[in-house]
Amino acid sequence: MKLSNIAPVLPFLAFGCDASSASASAVSAGAFISTPTGTLKVTKAERCACKALVEKFQKEVIFPGEANYTEQTVDSYWDVRADLTPACVFVPETADAVAGAMKIINSCDAQFAVRGGGHMNYPGSNNIDGGVLVALSSLNSYTVHNDTIEVGPGLNWYEVYEALTPYGRAAIGGRMKTIGVPGLTLIGGFHYFNNKYGYAMDNVVSYDIVLGNGTQVTATKASHADLFWALKGGANNYGVVTKFTLKTYSVPKVTTTIQTYNETYFPQFIDAMCESAKVDEANPIAAGMIATISYNATTKAASASLLGVQEGASLPPSQFANFNKIPATERINNVTTMNLWSAELDSPKQMFRVMFSHKTMKPDSKTLFSIYQAWKAAVDEISDVEGLYPTMVLNEITPSSLRVAQTNGVGNVWGLEPEPLMIWQFSTGWALAQDDLRVEAWSRQLTEHLHSINQEKGLASEFVYMGDAGEWQDPFLGFPQENVERMREIRTAYDLDGVFSRLSWGGFKLGF
Ligand SMILES: Cc1cc2nc3c(=O)[nH]c(=O)nc-3n(C[C@H](O)[C@H](O)[C@H](O)COP(=O)(O)OP(=O)(O)OC[C@H]3O[C@@H](n4cnc5c(N)ncnc54)[C@H](O)[C@@H]3O)c2cc1C
Ligand SMILES: *[C@@H]1O[C@H](CO)[C@@H](O)[C@H](O)[C@H]1NC(C)=O
Ligand SMILES: *[C@@H]1O[C@H](CO)[C@@H](O)[C@H](O)[C@H]1NC(C)=O
Ligand SMILES: *[C@@H]1O[C@H](CO)[C@@H](O)[C@H](O)[C@H]1NC(C)=O
Ligand SMILES: *[C@@H]1O[C@H](CO)[C@@H](O)[C@H](O)[C@H]1NC(C)=O
Ligand SMILES: *[C@@H]1O[C@H](CO)[C@@H](O)[C@H](O)[C@H]1NC(C)=O
Numbered sequence: 001m002k003l004s005n006i007a008p009v010l011p012f013l014a015f016g017c018d019a020s021s022a023s024a025s026a027v028s029a030g031a032f033i034s035t036p037t038g039t040l041k042v043t044k045a046e047r048c049a050c051k052a053l054v055e056k057f058q059k060e061v062i063f064p065g066e067a068n069y070t071e072q073t074v075d076s077y078w079d080v081r082a083d084l085t086p087a088c089v090f091v092p093e094t095a096d097a098v099a100g101a102m103k104i105i106n107s108c109d110a111q112f113a114v115r116g117g118g119h120m121n122y123p124g125s126n127n128i129d130g131g132v133l134v135a136l137s138s139l140n141s142y143t144v145h146n147d148t149i150e151v152g153p154g155l156n157w158y159e160v161y162e163a164l165t166p167y168g169r170a171a172i173g174g175r176m177k178t179i180g181v182p183g184l185t186l187i188g189g190f191h192y193f194n195n196k197y198g199y200a201m202d203n204v205v206s207y208d209i210v211l212g213n214g215t216q217v218t219a220t221k222a223s224h225a226d227l228f229w230a231l232k233g234g235a236n237n238y239g240v241v242t243k244f245t246l247k248t249y250s251v252p253k254v255t256t257t258i259q260t261y262n263e264t265y266f267p268q269f270i271d272a273m274c275e276s277a278k279v280d281e282a283n284p285i286a287a288g289m290i291a292t293i294s295y296n297a298t299t300k301a302a303s304a305s306l307l308g309v310q311e312g313a314s315l316p317p318s319q320f321a322n323f324n325k326i327p328a329t330e331r332i333n334n335v336t337t338m339n340l341w342s343a344e345l346d347s348p349k350q351m352f353r354v355m356f357s358h359k360t361m362k363p364d365s366k367t368l369f370s371i372y373q374a375w376k377a378a379v380d381e382i383s384d385v386e387g388l389y390p391t392m393v394l395n396e397i398t399p400s401s402l403r404v405a406q407t408n409g410v411g412n413v414w415g416l417e418p419e420p421l422m423i424w425q426f427s428t429g430w431a432l433a434q435d436d437l438r439v440e441a442w443s444r445q446l447t448e449h450l451h452s453i454n455q456e457k458g459l460a461s462e463f464v465y466m467g468d469a470g471e472w473q474d475p476f477l478g479f480p481q482e483n484v485e486r487m488r489e490i491r492t493a494y495d496l497d498g499v500f501s502r503l504s505w506g507g508f509k510l511g512f
């Protein structure tokens, strides 16, 4: 069986989408742009920025109606909900161009959004109606060093793994192919190897960043150490990162396992997940997984899947012994390379509308199974939603993954103690815009209700991961208060004008 055959259990489904198109002359004339849902009035500030950008950068600026506009404002986004209609798109080719653009945007006082790999899934996090979209797709160069790689924010993780394969090395990034480097690295970064190397953010040794006033800064442990720390989980609150330097590790081969289970064995599957989260070894073998349960409200069929990866060649993979004991409908182990594995794990863009909701808890398998049962019953309540594609995803947080930040002399903004945790996430896909509010309300109420039961039982953690969160969630509430205060002070020091809160307001913002 090929890895791609397992795609049905992953949350992807094909739907068409209507590209928006509007005329270039509308923006240059400074009046209106038309969108699928109506007409947008371009503000004076946005007109000022788009005009100055095109005068300075010509070809790097794209207006509505021009050939590449749809590619940049629709095709580059994972969630159909994220498709919006900016007044102009700026596609910088150098960090200096980003710096020049920030000066223009700031002096015009224009609203803007920044996009890397376009996987963040809610409207406004990475795109904007009216305003300027800064699309980083052309900043896609890399340089491989002995034990680091410098990467531009226009790259996706597959491109990074492919660049490192000839050297037998791996970086700590996304588990699927086309997730972008910048968004994932700035919010944390769940990879298969977190248990040994920490999160993607813990593996960044240097950030080149353009601040809101257009100044370029390199933040490392030794220089701008406060900003260096804040960028480890601080998302898009500080500037536009134009280069990340990432640590790499010798991982010439990986052992992979693909397993699927029918519903009879869900209790054992969930129990094996909880046991895996609790493993706490001094020198762990790097190993981790993608764990998904899917349920079809029409056929009532449920199935669980494990996509596991561990470093080295060990058949069967030793770190998945608990899973290997469960009777599986399919079980395929293989020895391969990181880039060949991730090449098959595509997450195609523009497939559907998606709501993420999640909470975190201590790994208690009985309670997690009851969460699964409650979710399944709740899915039945919305089975009439067109194109419904419900999945429940589990992400483990192991003690050793958290110990990396505790011992590397830097830390990160999460400030989590090395204790096992389990993230339970509902990822719900659907087809029509008219169901947006309904699905969000359903997902939020269900999640908050189940979390409140965990709070009563003393099993709840208030940690929220930006990569698994819905727009109704505030990840900063789950960080230690002293870290949030420190993050605010650092924001004041580096962004006095509030460019990354007032003018770029989308995504997970620190608030005031
Ligand atoms: C199918 C799928 C699979 C996923 N798998 C994983 C996984 O395995 N592990 C994991 O940890 N997460 C995962 N995620 C979550 C993912 O990490 C986030 O969605 C992340 O934001 C994606 O990064 P991006 O560059 O593609 O996103 P974008 O949407 O481009 O950016 C995300 C945010 O970062 C900002 N941003 C982007 N580039 C920059 C920059 N250079 N400087 C400053 N701000 C910037 C944007 O403005 C936006 O607010 C997954 C998401 C999806 C949809
Ligand atoms: C526009 O698209 C063309 C063809 O795909 C490409 O060659 C060009 O670089 C693109 N320009 C921008 C600014 O993205
Ligand atoms: C990189 O590796 C090569 C070959 O092993 C070695 O000769 C060189 O000194 C290394 N460079 C650095 C900077 O460590
Ligand atoms: C699950 O699989 C077992 C064998 O592995 C089989 O006996 C059982 O009928 C299956 N149950 C369902 C619900 O498919
Ligand atoms: C196993 O790995 C090999 C080598 O990387 C690859 O060619 C093959 O397609 C893989 N097999 C499966 C079943 O994934
Ligand atoms: C559920 O099953 C029906 C009937 O086989 C199918 O049409 C639909 O696509 C399935 N839904 C999902 C989410 O797989």
Ligand SMILES: *[C@@H]1O[C@H](CO)[C@@H](O)[C@H](O)[C@H]1NC(C)=O
Pocket (backbone or CB within 6 Å): 211, 213, 214, 215, 493, 494, 495, 496
């Ligand atoms: C831009 O902001 C930084 C950080 O506050 C500051 O050090 C720098 O002097 C500012 N640059 C200009 C040109 O104002």
